[in-house]
Amino acid sequence: EAGVVQSPRYKIIEKKQPVAFWCNPISGHNTLYWYLQNLGQGPELLIRYENEEAVDDSQLPKDRFSAERLKGVDSTLKIQPAELGDSAVYLCASSLQVNTEAFFGQGTRLTVV
Amino acid sequence: GENVEQHPSTLSVQEGDSAVIKCTYSDSASNYFPWYKQELGKGPQLIIDIRSNVGEKKDQRIAVTLNKTAKHFSLHITETQPEDSAVYFCAALMEYGNKLVFGAGTILRVKS
Numbered sequence: 001e002a003g004v005v006q007s008p009r010y011k012i013i014e015k016k017q018p019v020a021f022w023c024n025p026i027s028g029h030n031t032l033y034w035y036l037q038n039l040g041q042g043p044e045l046l047i048r049y050e051n052e053e054a055v056d057d058s059q060l061p062k063d064r065f066s067a068e069r070l071k072g073v074d075s076t077l078k079i080q081p082a083e084l085g086d087s088a089v090y091l092c093a094s095s096l097q098v099n100t101e102a103f104f105g106q107g108t109r110l111t112v113v
Numbered sequence: 114g115e116n117v118e119q120h121p122s123t124l125s126v127q128e129g130d131s132a133v134i135k136c137t138y139s140d141s142a143s144n145y146f147p148w149y150k151q152e153l154g155k156g157p158q159l160i161i162d163i164r165s166n167v168g169e170k171k172d173q174r175i176a177v178t179l180n181k182t183a184k185h186f187s188l189h190i191t192e193t194q195p196e197d198s199a200v201y202f203c204a205a206l207m208e209y210g211n212k213l214v215f216g217a218g219t220i221l222r223v224k225s
Contacts, residue, residue: 004156033213040217040218041217041218042117042119042202042204042215042216042217042218043157043202043215044215045212045213045214048211048212056210056211056212058210091156091157093156098211099144099145099206099211101147101159101162102147102159102213103159104149104156104157104158105156106154106155106156107155107156
């Protein structure tokens with residue numbers, strides 16, 4: 001069975017440009033997470049979905065970040081406009097329920113120049 | 114606020130020796146504590162987890178201990194091998210918001 005799939009793996013954009021990341025969770029997993037991982041640090045939660053509902057987006061910078069999970073399966077995370085400080089790895093994870101094992105994708109490494 | 118502190122930040126051991134990584138958490142209501150291993154260019158992978166109703170859990174060369182009174186938990190790797198070299202993250206599930214909070218990570222190097 002395929003794990004969590006993310007694309008693209010790498011993205012380089014100029015500041016002020018928009019960028020989008022895509023995540024396909026493990027089939028049957030109701031909970032989906034987007035995490036931000038800066039170099040040398042642990043993942044930090046940006047948003048958590050239960051099916052198609054965003055139940056925790058308190059750490060999502062809503063002035064430039066947006067996310068959606070249509071039909072409760074795939075999800076996209078968008079940044080518009082991107083800033084230099086947004087350079088990081090964006091990780092997607094999924095789990096059957098919120099307090100069960102979370103499986104991570106390989107992440108998208110974003111570089112803003 | 115919600116916080117997980119992890120020590121040490123880097124750890125070098127000789128192949129065959131044991132490695133211990135320690136974490137403390139702030140939310141006394143936390144009840145789920147996973148440990149993740151992250152290799153270069155990959156996402157974190159769960160290696161072991163423990164819930165608050167037990168004090169220790171073991172899986173082959175890996176064990177985790179939990180002290181709820183002191184609010185700390187530890188990862189123990191015995192008979193380390195070069196392929197154990199990676200970054201290890203502890204995490205705690207905070208009761209408020211069911212939010213998983215990660216430590217800053219430990220770079221483990223196993224020298225052969």
